[in-house]
Amino acid sequence: MSKTTILVVDDEQDILDLIEYNLRIEGFEVLKAENGQEGIQLVKDHKPDLILLDIMMPEMDGLEVCDRLRKDETVSRIPIIFLTARDDEKTEVEGLNLGADDYITKPISTRKLLSRIKAVLRRYEEPEEETHIIDVHDLRIDKDRYLVKRGEEEFQLPRKEFELLYYLAGRKGRVLSREKLLNKVWGDDVYVVDRTVDVHVRKIRERLGDHYIETVKGVGYRFKE
Amino acid sequence: MSKTTILVVDDEQDILDLIEYNLRIEGFEVLKAENGQEGIQLVKDHKPDLILLDIMMPEMDGLEVCDRLRKDETVSRIPIIFLTARDDEKTEVEGLNLGADDYITKPISTRKLLSRIKAVLRRYEEPEEETHIIDVHDLRIDKDRYLVKRGEEEFQLPRKEFELLYYLAGRKGRVLSREKLLNKVWGDDVYVVDRTVDVHVRKIRERLGDHYIETVKGVGYRFKE
């Protein structure tokens, strides 16, 4: 099996070198581009397995690069991880809905970078088991519409509540600790108190009734089988 | 289950004590070092789960400590959080990008410290796809679900009872002393009277019947083979 190739696009040579160094240690093949134009060319020539894309670059910024790549059928499915300097750029990425697979805020921690890369690659290797629709008991949980249906009733849950429910329902029967839920639903680098989970569980119960999510004291929560 | 160990390296005794105090409240085991040299030694000796590392220290500063640790394969994967006194040090960390997992600027807010620590630890927690199910006799003891099944019957045991049963069942045939059980199920440094084990055994028997756990007088308990 040939090496996994990763393209890094950033206008700072230092960062390019640093990332290359670390990725090569992990056994990846690395391509580098110093601007968007060059990046797009390399993508088309080499079809890398993943792209690390800096947002803030002179001339053509990362968002535009992403946009153009997504419009080219032959490369549109290559996963992209954005590198953002500030949190508000992160917001921008989310807002634009460009199909980013992840984003990492600078300063870039080597291990964070590697774990994200591996996570994204894993996601793409596996034939995508997520149906986006989960049917459990009398509920239909539809991630495409962020809607929960029970018979004719429709429930519009707020985002976090929905995602929590979706995650739990997708692993029904398993007890998931608050830590795990925070990690998976809230994300790696969100700092919230674990009791926040409790409040969301309570709200879900308030809306749907409390016969879906069970508490396992001292351990966590579980979607009833 | 043994505690998570955190090493704190800082040249100020006050800060060391303050952090130790707060971490212990949260149930962490804490190691302290007043300088880089000592810190490195403690890392190698104890392999802590996480390192809090002050940047500005006399003799060997945090950056160098980090650098050295990263070069030692046996400890290079232990996550490090830097403590920085000023923002420009933060910049330095960004620039060097030594593989820090996070950094916290002083003065340290307890809450922020704890949430960062937990976030970093979460990140390192393995994907863990294996199931933890023990089948013995007519029982299925499922740690993912925290449930015990016998045919169609399901038993939801309280945490301690479940963990005790799980531990015993995982070593069926072996006689385990109360002391051993306390150490393994309750934890290394929990002070409880050993007769507490008896009470839990009694409760397990009450629920599942007394043909699973045998008493070996003067020695301990054993899960029947």
Added chain:
DNA sequence: ACTTTGTGTTAAGGAATTGTTAACAGGCAG
């Protein structure tokens, strides 16, 4: 038979965990 030792059993606090509510900040729409 009687003492000693070890375990079974029970119930009563107390400790630990979760449920619930309210308050607040930030974002967004009108």
Added chain:
DNA sequence: CTGCCTGTTAACAATTCCTTAACACAAAGT
């Protein structure tokens, strides 16, 4: 700007669980 919605935290109430101590009982030793 105002008001609503969401997400978060903190405080307190409610609940469950854990631990302890006391006594009963059984087996082994004297």
